[in-house]
Amino acid sequence: MKATVHIFLKAGVLDVQGKAVEGALNGLAGTAGWSDVANVRVGKVLEFDLKSTDKAAAEAEVKSMCEKLLANTVIESYRIEVA
Amino acid sequence: MKATVHIFLKAGVLDVQGKAVEGALNGLAGTAGWSDVANVRVGKVLEFDLKSTDKAAAEAEVKSMCEKLLANTVIESYRIEVA
Amino acid sequence: MKAAVLVFPGSNCDRDCKVAVEVTTGAQVSMVWHQDTSLPAGLDLIVVPGGFSYGDYLRCGAMASLSPVMAEVVKAAQRGVSVVGICNGFQILCEAGLLPGALMRNAGLKYVCKPIELTIENRNTRFTSAYGDKSSVWMTQGNGDGNFFADAETLKAIEDNHQVVFRYVENPNGSVNNIAGIMNTEGNVLGMMPHPDRAFEPALGSADGAPLFHSLMRVLQAA
Amino acid sequence: MSTTSSAPAQTQKSMADYASEFGLKPDEYQVILDRLGREPNYVELGVFSVMWSEHCSYKSSRMHLRKFPVTGERVICGPGENAGVIDIGDGQACIFKMESHNHPSYIEPYQGAATGVGGIMRDVFTMGARPVALLNALRFGEPSHPKTKRIVEGVVAGIGGYGNCVGVPTVAGETNFHAGYNGNCLVNAMCVGLADADKIFYSAAPEPGLPVVYFGSKTGRDGIHGATMSSAEFSEDSEEKRPTVQVGDPFAEKLLIEATLELMASGAVAAIQDMGAAGLTSSSVEMAGKGGLGITLDLDKVPQREANMSAYEMMLSESQERMLAILKPGRENDGYRIFEKWGLDAAVIGETNTSGHIVLKHKGEVVCDLPLGPLSDDAPLYDRPWVEPDMEAPLASVPSAPVGDALLTILASPDMASKRWLWEQYDRHVMADTLADSATGSDAGMVRVHGTKKALAVTSDCTPRYVKANPYEGGKQAVAEAWRNLTAVGADPIAITDNLNFGNPERPKIMGQIVRAIDGMAEACRELNFPVVSGNVSLYNETNGVAIPPTPTVGAVGLLADYDQRVGFHTLKAGQVLVLIGETAGELGSSLYLREVHGIEAGAPPKVDLSVEKRNGDFVRDLIRSKTAKAVHDLSDGGLLPAAFDMASASGVGIELKNSTALEDHVFAFAEDQARYLIAVDEASAHLVLAKAAEAGVPALTIGVAGGSDLSLTGVMSLSLDELKTANERWLPEFMG
Numbered sequence A, B: 001m002k003a004t005v006h007i008f009l010k011a012g013v014l015d016v017q018g019k020a021v022e023g024a025l026n027g028l029a030g031t032a033g034w035s036d037v038a039n040v041r042v043g044k045v046l047e048f049d050l051k052s053t054d055k056a057a058a059e060a061e062v063k064s065m066c067e068k069l070l071a072n073t074v075i076e077s078y079r080i081e082v083a
Numbered sequence C: 001m002k003a004a005v006l007v008f009p010g011s012n013c014d015r016d017c018k019v020a021v022e023v024t025t026g027a028q029v030s031m032v033w034h035q036d037t038s039l040p041a042g043l044d045l046i047v048v049p050g051g052f053s054y055g056d057y058l059r060c061g062a063m064a065s066l067s068p069v070m071a072e073v074v075k076a077a078q079r080g081v082s083v084v085g086i087c088n089g090f091q092i093l094c095e096a097g098l099l100p101g102a103l104m105r106n107a108g109l110k111y112v113c114k115p116i117e118l119t120i121e122n123r124n125t126r127f128t129s130a131y132g133d134k135s136s137v138w139m140t141q142g143n144g145d146g147n148f149f150a151d152a153e154t155l156k157a158i159e160d161n162h163q164v165v166f167r168y169v170e171n172p173n174g175s176v177n178n179i180a181g182i183m184n185t186e187g188n189v190l191g192m193m194p195h196p197d198r199a200f201e202p203a204l205g206s207a208d209g210a211p212l213f214h215s216l217m218r219v220l221q222a223a
Numbered sequence D: 001m002s003t004t005s006s007a008p009a010q011t012q013k014s015m016a017d018y019a020s021e022f023g024l025k026p027d028e029y030q031v032i033l034d035r036l037g038r039e040p041n042y043v044e045l046g047v048f049s050v051m052w053s054e055h056c057s058y059k060s061s062r063m064h065l066r067k068f069p070v071t072g073e074r075v076i077c078g079p080g081e082n083a084g085v086i087d088i089g090d091g092q093a094c095i096f097k098m099e100s101h102n103h104p105s106y107i108e109p110y111q112g113a114a115t116g117v118g119g120i121m122r123d124v125f126t127m128g129a130r131p132v133a134l135l136n137a138l139r140f141g142e143p144s145h146p147k148t149k150r151i152v153e154g155v156v157a158g159i160g161g162y163g164n165c166v167g168v169p170t171v172a173g174e175t176n177f178h179a180g181y182n183g184n185c186l187v188n189a190m191c192v193g194l195a196d197a198d199k200i201f202y203s204a205a206p207e208p209g210l211p212v213v214y215f216g217s218k219t220g221r222d223g224i225h226g227a228t229m230s231s232a233e234f235s236e237d238s239e240e241k242r243p244t245v246q247v248g249d250p251f252a253e254k255l256l257i258e259a260t261l262e263l264m265a266s267g268a269v270a271a272i273q274d275m276g277a278a279g280l281t282s283s284s285v286e287m288a289g290k291g292g293l294g295i296t297l298d299l300d301k302v303p304q305r306e307a308n309m310s311a312y313e314m315m316l317s318e319s320q321e322r323m324l325a326i327l328k329p330g331r332e333n334d335g336y337r338i339f340e341k342w343g344l345d346a347a348v349i350g351e352t353n354t355s356g357h358i359v360l361k362h363k364g365e366v367v368c369d370l371p372l373g374p375l376s377d378d379a380p381l382y383d384r385p386w387v388e389p390d391m392e393a394p395l396a397s398v399p400s401a402p403v404g405d406a407l408l409t410i411l412a413s414p415d416m417a418s419k420r421w422l423w424e425q426y427d428r429h430v431m432a433d434t435l436a437d438s439a440t441g442s443d444a445g446m447v448r449v450h451g452t453k454k455a456l457a458v459t460s461d462c463t464p465r466y467v468k469a470n471p472y473e474g475g476k477q478a479v480a481e482a483w484r485n486l487t488a489v490g491a492d493p494i495a496i497t498d499n500l501n502f503g504n505p506e507r508p509k510i511m512g513q514i515v516r517a518i519d520g521m522a523e524a525c526r527e528l529n530f531p532v533v534s535g536n537v538s539l540y541n542e543t544n545g546v547a548i549p550p551t552p553t554v555g556a557v558g559l560l561a562d563y564d565q566r567v568g569f570h571t572l573k574a575g576q577v578l579v580l581i582g583e584t585a586g587e588l589g590s591s592l593y594l595r596e597v598h599g600i601e602a603g604a605p606p607k608v609d610l611s612v613e614k615r616n617g618d619f620v621r622d623l624i625r626s627k628t629a630k631a632v633h634d635l636s637d638g639g640l641l642p643a644a645f646d647m648a649s650a651s652g653v654g655i656e657l658k659n660s661t662a663l664e665d666h667v668f669a670f671a672e673d674q675a676r677y678l679i680a681v682d683e684a685s686a687h688l689v690l691a692k693a694a695e696a697g698v699p700a701l702t703i704g705v706a707g708g709s710d711l712s713l714t715g716v717m718s719l720s721l722d723e724l725k726t727a728n729e730r731w732l733p734e735f736m737g
């Protein structure tokens, strides 16, 4: 199966990268002809293949990977998709 | 509207993070009770709000943002979702 | 004193830490490989060095914190052995749960390398007793992810328990409450972003890192 | 053997068509046909094309490079190996080299610069040295050019990203901006390492029957034809031709360093070579060729990152962080144990033999069988036609300007402005042996020789505007300035490496620049006893027919026997007297003053009198050794007043200067005469210094005293250090902001 994991900073943790991208996009907006954007958040996405063919089992496995390694739950939250 | 942009290294470009994460996950697999994973890719994901209410226009705008700023098209490819 | 420095793939201050401990304390220092499942017997100090363990890929310190040797470090810390994590070592200790909080990307989004002035916030620790009444010290710092964060509740606990050991005079990276280094509630585990291992003799521009290691010697001599 | 091994199936091109596509000239292709007595196949043609590229064969520059002095008392190994080796006493050696990654950095600044740093480190640890210092010489387009900012951002992040992670301090460098680099930035990286003099490793295969081991990262399709790319001019359509970008993995490099040094210490290594430009091709051809042997490789054994790689792709791939070693008989298991410990891919992929050929097998077929002789020894060598390059005539007159305003302008100009924004992104202190770095107020970076009182001093120098105005004098000047910078910290200059960056050598005027710059450099190296032990040539730095300013960068290494004898320019104290060593005739041709204050880029550059250079430098070094000189700064870009500013600002104390010469004030302040130093001495020893100078025939003049918090030229100008510092520090962060 294929797993996709999205990891973002938790609400309440300042996303400095998001702020910087927002500033850059809005700074260029005039010349590039874009309208302003808001609430930019920058996160990580991981994709990988899993041996498991059982969706529930795969989800449990990926959740354990997130808790143990892929995310730092002090500052990050994650979202799992398995297909 | 809400835009989501996924940015990954192009196929064929060495994904050093993906390689390292794959090694780490598989290294832990034994003790953690996971099965081995393969083809790990690590990318970036950006989410933001757009003023535009027209889907086609919004998509065009985000595409231009990707080409100009968000992605490095020499080595990265991107995927846009607008909703 | 008997000390050990951990070596992860990508550690690059392991030798620096060994030399700093040797020069300042005359201790015997052994190097311990990340895959070892036991530590040398009778250790007084474990140093988790700086560098880019596992390339800092995914998240600084995340992969190293899961190395076999870290399980032993956790046990040793619980027994009361002194543990010092510097730079990447600090990140590893947070990821391993030996210290509260987390280290995030620097607020300026860039790696910052420069000499840094620190105040000593808590002089009654096994890491700072030899600083006497010195009001501030200089060390150099070099990292891209030194921005310390803890949620409000955790932060309050850290401050209330006097766990903040070093604070920046000028905040280089957005760290909450200007925190540069903290210890655990028991006071035997220290994590800090600045490098005492690059400031232990005058030729290096500062010797202000040396008293940190002297302090640890004092504890032993007193015992 | 099939004659079309691995050629793309769908095309109908002839081998001659491919030859020209791969950058081989018709007469070069004819030589291949003559030597082989048959048509090469696709793989073989690929091998020839990279081995005969400018980048690997030095075909345009080789005959001129022979002019460099390459031997000396302290030279253990000169050009020809992966890096140069010098003797630093006590059984220790210093190994160093500089290399360019110009084209890749223009295409993808971060990865281009990062892989440049990685590549030069491999050249150094391949020879058995632990890298201990990095430098970088950067030339960017003019600030107003739309691409400049992005390139600066990426290049600097790439250099830091790689060097910081590997854990080698980046201690010095130089950075220029000029419209001449708008279409071609220059990224020259230098690495310096330390080894035991009796444990240096070379690339020549010593005997037949030995296993050839590949280790490091897997091979992908990165940078195929990178070597031939870097030997071609850019044009509008080069975007299309660009190879898959090479991505650096500094974490893998760190593991590779540790594994390589451990493998060497185990005694298993017979010969070793990194895979740089033209990867597996050049490493295997060179190792076998230098040893006068043959080599057979089984490409199926090569660790591969992607499926279905062809023999051609594997041989031409420039995937990073890979090594090729020839092991002593039966030592494969030592290798495997070490590679496994460090988590590196590894495989025995072939064997040395006496065939004198390189034979490649892939999927049960021989896909390449070439005699090694023609590949390296018979590589093309050109005596390209050249004419005297364009040169600037001496100026009839130089306009004046208010000195204080001019100083502010010069200090805030892109070339002179503080580069703090940039070097604060570099780890300058890892390894805990850094004595002086970009932040220190020192003319050279300095690192201790670990565990000793010795130190290495390192610097990188070139003044492209001088070289452009007069390649011969400019070439001399680059070497002389490097020598002066080492001298100014108290070191004995020992040897240099160089990176010759020029335009298209097929144009006689460009070739003239190359020839004359090399002549000048060679003369300076001879006169200053400063041999060239390694180097790199980067040609075809042109876009749409516009060449870069000629830029022969010099990287130099000096030795301090006792680092307590070092000096910088940050140690000036109130009350000390400033003495100007060297004569000021008033050279302002091609000066920074003219360019920045008056917008004039013209005039003959300052003359470099090498005997004067040596005499003055030796005199200053003696003053440093005797602890008479308390602070020292060489005079270079911008002349006296900017140097005085550097010293005052780094020391936190003002300077009051006085012009007691017959020169006009702006000339006294900004002339760029060579072989000069500003030194600080205690008041009590000042007249003794002057007397000694007179005795040695060295011009010396008391020109001021330290104190207060202003920099002033009596009766002419006075500005607070704070104001000057702000002007100097402001430009780069604002530009990048």
Ligand SMILES: Nc1ncnc2c1ncn2[C@@H]1O[C@H](COP(=O)(O)OP(=O)(O)O)[C@@H](O)[C@H]1O
Binding pocket: D135, D136, D137, D138, D170, D171, D172, D173, D174, D175, D416, D419, D422, D423, D437, D438, D439, D440, D441, D442, D443, D444, D461, D485, D636, D637
């Ligand atoms: N690209 C760079 N990398 C590291 N340090 C740099 C770089 N560019 C400039 N520097 C540092 O900034 C300082 C001033 O540079 P420069 O004016 O070229 O020195 P100098 O006048 O001695 O040749 C030096 O310490 C130099 O090492």
Ligand SMILES: [Mg+2]
Binding pocket: D443, D485, D634, D636
């Ligand atoms: Mg200088």
